[in-house]
Amino acid sequence: MTRNVSAPGHIGSSVRRREDERLLGGHGQFVADCAAGAHHVVFLRSTEPHARIARLDTSAAERMPGVIGIHTAGDLGLCGVPIPSLTTPDPLFTAATSCVLAEQRLSILAHDRVHYAGQPIAVVIAEDRYRAEDALEVIEIDYEPLAAVTDPFQALHPGCPVLFDHLDSNEAARLHYSFGDVEREFASAATVVSGTYRMNRHGAVPLECRGVLAWFDPRQQRVEVTTSTQVPHMVRNAICAVTGWSRQDVKVTVPDVGGGFGTKANVYGEEILLALLARRTGHRLIWVEDRQEHLLASAQGRDQVHHTRLAVDNDGQILAWADDFVVDIGAGSLWVAGIIANTAIHLLGPYRIPAAQISGRAALTNKTLVAQYRGAGRPEATFALERSLDAAAREIGMSTDEIRRRNLLTQADMPYPRPIPYRDGVPIHYDGRDYRACLESVLDALPRDEAARCAAEYPQYHIGYGLSSYLEATGRGPHETARIRLLPNGRFEVTAGAASAGQGHETVFAQVAAEALGVPFEQVRYVPGDTERLSDGVGTFASRSAILAGSAVHKAAGQLVELAAARVHALTNADRDDVQYAEGRFHIARDHSIGWAELARAATVGGEQESGGALDVTAVHRVTTVTWTMGVHAVIVGVHRRTGIVKVLRYAVSHEGGREINPRIVEGQIIGGVAQGVGGALFEQWKYSESGQPQSTTFAAYHLPLTTDMPIVRVRHLHVDTPANPIGVRGAGESGTIAVYAALAGAVDDALGGHLHIDSTPISPGRLCRVLDRAAS
Incomplete structure (x- = not known):
């Protein structure tokens, strides 16, 4: 068969999001909308950060x-039963980085001790x-308080009490790698800058909190779970691992999800418990997390401290780079391997770095659990490296754009190898085109001289300009799945294993399928996946959906065309080689062709091919390794002269990406990511007292950015082909967030005229106010 799709160009078109009419019209179907007929579940949660449970009376x-x-836990046989681990690095990465992971045992329900x-x-x-x-309030519980550990460095000190009995320390993970003659370069360098950089704990805080609905279907003899998650197959697998059920005993469905950003790319004990209780009780059960509960108990993020050294020569060229970092993962993390590895890998940035020494540890403390939050180690690594570059530029009297210009990789450097493997064990090769071009592009989009115009427009502010580059590994494997089937009306139904949490899957995957099939966009409908419709899948996180799920959709479309061509051959007795597929039809002769609607009719009962079965294809797309996205952010801020409050006045992003399936959705992802970065850089922090009590359990204490805190964001896309996947896309889901922290910090430095070097987030207006007062006096 000859295949000439003559695609109508659906990929690359900013068609309107199909989801918008339903969601903006108030017709979305979230977990909380499924409560009819269900009994409600609430959880007794610990009020102590670290204690033994002396007595529990529920009578x-x-x-x-x-x-x-x-x-x-005792009633349900869950004493000592942990939530299964979600990810471990490839052995080649483990060997290359001397990576060691402790055996974490994250309990589903606390039994005798809370952490x-x-x-x-x-x-x-x-x-x-x-x-x-009401019942929750009369449960009697007595605790025997234990000393809480809230400082990660204290937790890692040899004399600190160990928080978990099965471990011999509070170290959950560690790794180390180096290359080049690091110490010689530091000894001979013209300039060495050292710093300690802290990114405090904050996280996703999506519009919709978590929720789970579960019931036992007596006809199907299985438990059906509807949960607000990004990883339905991981949830299913965890339920089966804990209960011993087969995969056919449980079905996990994802409804509309009001944002995830990593906090829902996690498996929670609540999901396992509702499935277990639904089968045990026979009741339809629902749990919907309230906002205070979410701020207290949902997985949090960031919380890293980096001790850095950067050596440069008189021309600003990087000679050596060293970072020793610690991640505070609270009472545990199913994603600790990903977080510590992401941080260590992305500390190399988009620069020529001839020598480096990187060490990282993860510490267990008496804080809430941690998961991946948008970027998952990349923003923290970028903050440490970019702030160090800014410090070096100041030390040698060079502009922040010039020091980047001299170190950013160019077309002559590509592909650029790094002397360590990625988490999948494959040696790292940056596959971009020209990272310096992104710098020049963003300087054109937001020129430095625009700061002078802002100074005239906002005389009540000190004005500053900041830059930050970033690098992001996207499209992490190992695989993703997709399914396409021909419906009786000649239209197509598409689904994928990557669950949508607001990314526009109903639109973009329909675009991919329509282009691959060479049919009108309106002929394709995307339906959310579940673990029955697609028995295998991985999920939505790590900027992977467009690459892996999109490629799986593309692959499934090609396989469907091949399967359909065989049906055409059987219908017409034409030679397979004479069947040509073009413009959505199978052409047999100059004046004869068969369309999808005719094939659909032939497959129905009474049709010529009623015994042939459905035209239904499931495909798996695997990747060898990641592809890389790079970009540069530029920002102009104002620091209020009297209060120290920071206002973001202008913002621009130039990023090197692949083919954009829907440019408007990509732009929205970038802008939304910038907004989350602004929140983390200026407002958001989960605070804990020294005794471990959470102090940020309402929005009065956990501050989020408002629409008035965001400027218009100028986005430039520098297209770079990639042969790494059949549709030529690169991930962009986290690109908007990664560089924001460092860019804003650099702009605040500039606004204060060098009187301060921002080394932690969120940036404190009180600290800025004090610096302004000292400068004035």
């Missing part, structure tokens, strides 16, 4: 009207939420 609560049951405030201890089931919460 009074069990007697209350409307209470269906109260369950503990953070907010940890679930017991489950209350009642007829409605009101009765469930």
Whole structure:
């Protein structure tokens, strides 16, 4: 068969998002919208950051009207049963970086000891939420408090009490790698700058909190779980691992999801518990997290400290780079391997670095659990490296754009090898085109002289200009799945293993399928995946969906065409070589062709091919390794002369990416990422007292950016082909966030005229105000 699709150019078109009409019209279907007929679940959560449970008495609560049951780890046989680990690095990466991971045991329900405030201890089931919460209040629990550890360096000190009995220290992970003659370069360098950079704990805080609905279907003899997640197949696999059920015993479905950003790319004990209890009780059960609960108990992010040294010569060329960092993962993280590895890899940045020495550790403390949050180690690594570059530029009297210009990789350097493998074990080769071109592009999009115009427009502010480059590994494997089937009406239904949490999958995957099939966009409909429709999948995180799921959709479309061509051959008795596919039809002769609608009719009962089965294809796309996205952010800020409050006045991003399936959606991803970066750089922080008590459990204490805190963001896309996948795309889901912290910090430095070097986020207006007062006096 000859295949000439003559694609109508769906990829690259900014068609309107199909989701918008439903979601903006209030017709979305989220977990909380599925509560009809369900009994409500609430969780008794620890009020202590570290303690033994001396007594737990649920008898009074069990007697209350409307209470269906109260369950503990002992009741459910879950004492000592952990949530299964989600990821481990490839052995080649482990060997190259001397990576060691401790055996974490994240409990589903605490049994005899709690390790953070907010940890679930017991489950209350009642007829409605009101009765469930009333019962929660009369449960009696006594604690024997234990000393809490909230400082990661204290946790890693040999004399610190070990928080988990099965471990011999509080170190959850460590790694180290080096290349080049690091110490010789530091000894001979013209300039060495040292710093300590801290990115405090903050996280996703999506519009929709978590939620789980579960019930036992007696006809199918399986538990059906609807959960607000980015990783339905991981949730299914974890439920099966804990319960011993087969994959056919549980179905996991994802409804509309109101944002995930990594906090929902995690498996939680609540998901496992509702599945278990639905089967045990036979009831339809729902749990919807409230906002205070979310701020207390959902997985958090960031929380890293970096001790750095950077050596440059008199021309500003990087000679050597060293970083020793610590990640505070709280009471545990299913993603610790990814976070510490991402940080270590991305510390090399988009620069020529001939010698480096990188060490990292993850510490267990008595804080809430940690998961991957948008960027997952990349923003923290970028902050440390970019702030060090700014410090070196100041030390040698060079502009921040010039020091980057002299070190950024160019077309002559590509592909650029690094002397370590990626997490998948494959040696790293940056596959971009010209990273310096991104710098020149962003300087054109937001010229430095625009700062002077801002100074005239905003006389109440000190004005500053900042830059930051970033590098991002995208499209992490190992695989993703997709399915396309021909419907009886001649249209197509597409689904993929990557669950949408607001990325526009209904639109972009339909665009990919329509182009691969050479049919009108309106002929393709995307439906969300579940673990029955697609039995295997990985999920949505790490800027991977467009690359892996999009490529799987493309592959499935090609296989569907091949399968359909065989049907055409059988219908017409034409030679396979004489069947040509073009413009959505199978051409047999000059004046004869068959379309998809005719093939669909032939496959129905009574049709010529009723025994042939459905035209239905499932494809798996695997990648050898990641592809790389790079960019540069530029920002102009104002620091209020009297209060020290920072206002973002102008922002621009130039990024080197691949083919854009839907440019408007890519632009939206970048702008949304910038907004989250602004939040983390200026406002957001989960604070804990020295005794481990959380102090940021309402929006009065955990501050988010407002629409008034965001300027218009100018986005430039520098297209770079990649042969790494059949549709030529690179990931961009985290590109907007990674560089924001360092860019804003550099701009604040500039605004204060060198009186301060920002080394931590969120940037404190009080600290800026004090610096301004000292400068004025």
